[in-house]
Amino acid sequence: MDPNGSSLPIDGPQPDCDFVSPVYVKERFYLVAVFGTTVAVINILENAFLSFMLFKKKSHRSSHMLYLALLAFFDVWMAVAYIPLMSLNLATDYFQSVVLLRAWFTYVLPMITMSHIAMTASSFLMVAASLERYFITVQPNGRKTKWLQKHRMTIAASSVVMGIVCKFTQALEITVSYEPKCYGTMKEYIIEASELTKDPIYDYWRVIFRAVFTNFIPFSLLALINIRIVSIISRSEFEYLHSNKLSDAKRKARVRNATRTLVFVVFTYLLSNVLNVVIILWEYIDYEQIAFEFNNFYTCAVDVVSLLTIFTGTLRLPIYVTCQPNLKKEFVTQFKRALTTSPYYKGYSRTPSVGMSNADREDDKMDVDDEEDVPTEEQKTQYPLLFTLGTVLLVEQNEKDGNACIIRNDKATEDSNDDDV
Incomplete structure (x- = not known):
């Protein structure tokens, strides 16, 4: 199966209707369907809260927080897709349920497309956010920094559009076929490569351009940019610690907190995608070897890649509240306000x-949200x-x-x- 839970395309129908249980189905069921679903639910709750908090305030929507808000939104999107794609797929194999099998095949194509779009858009958003952070770190008042800040909304929208353009044809690359002779069995439906994938021009776009543009380039850029940011921050530590003016120190602390937040977000993304990049490279170099000779490793690795993607999303909220005290104070206030029954509760004292x-x-x-006060x-x-x-x-x-x-x-x-x- 691919990193989003679909079975691998099969060249032609199966010779019979006998079902062969996948490798390590019991262990994978507990890893994906039990533990993975728990992680996905936590992801949805945390990032739904983050999306609400960051999109709620105009000051966040017009600042670098826009990228973090969109990342939280797409994290929810991916976690929602994970449960029906991965968890239900493993539950289908574990219980050998024809009912679950039929349900899975009714939504697999749109869900795969949605998941791919969310992952690709997220990677482009992180590249855009890292690039802005880099220029803020190097040239806080430079022309490029001001241009990136001025056009932040356009850049973010372009990142989302590019994610859609690159992956909207995902559903057209596979077809689901019904096998009447296997009615009532686990082979009632099969999934295979569509005719579109056999077109040389489209295959060039899918295999060469899209794989490089949506996987390797974002991964490499994020690694290089954030290594450079960490290097600059380390060299400027002395200047930060010896700021003479309190206002200067607070401004630098605010910038550094925002930068560290993004660095940690990108770092967790890179760690979770190392295995994915290795698998993709292996697939394009020698697909037969990884799919057949190392089938057990390949199957389990795909499950781990999907789980790591969802688990990374659950780390966003802890990173934000750890690296940015102001956000932590704001989140705690909103959480307490949601729990209290008093309509006049305003959280922590804002009296100067x-x-x-x-x-x-x-x-x-x-x-402070002026409208709320x-x-x-x-x-x-x-x-x-x-x-x-x-x-x-x-x-x-x-x-x-x-x-x-x-x-x-x-x-x-x-x-x-x-x-x-």
Whole structure:
């Protein structure tokens, strides 16, 4: 079977209807159908949450987070396809169920196409994100950096379109045939290569161009770009640690956190795809050898490749909350808000401290959704004094009288903070 769960194309119908159980079917069932399904469900939950959080805020959609949001979306897509393609396929072989077999063949073609498009689009998105991170690391205010940031939406859309263009014909490359003589058996349906794959021109596109363009080039570019990024970050560590200005240090920390996030995401992608690249190379060099002489290894390796792809998706959320404290704070707030029954719960306190610099306050603004912080009419009616004094009240201790307190609104605070810069 291929990395997305379909059986390998068969040249012509089977001579009889006797079913031969695949190799290691019991072990593969527990690996793919049991453990793999569990991982896929976790993947779906985590990345659905990530997609919601990252697409929700306009500041995320207009920043480098756009790439991470799209990656989370396609991770959900791949995990959803994994369960019916891989898990149900192994369950069909394990239980030798004709009912499951018929169900699997009803959706296998569109599911394979959807899975391939998601994987290809994700690899192109990571290349685009890594390229932008590279120029931000090398030339933060350079012309290329500004161009990539300005056209980020177009680049992301182009990556998705290229994924669709490269893989939308996947469903046309295989055909499903019904065998009346094998009705009610596990050989009732067979899957084989279509006539399109036998066309020399299309075969050149499929084997040479598409394999290189969607597998080897993205893999190589991601490895080279991120090795270069890690090298630059290591050399600039001294400059980062010895920043004189607090605002400068915070800005550099923010850039470095975003860069490290992407580096870890790409690193996990590369690790999970090493085996896939080896298998693809082996297939094009000597398909007969890997498919027949090393059939046991080939079958199990395909299962492992698919499982690694889904498992990598479950690492996205831990990477984001570990590398980016601001995202972690935002995610925790949203999670608590979803659990609480209070309609006025806003999570962690966003009240700025007295003496906070303008740079600190600007950083804090980047983490707050302005639309969510607009008070409702019901809140204003319930707390009239609070909203008369200002949307946020600050209490600071009088320097002259330790027991006295002065209450003032944001405007006065801004004036005092301007003096601190």
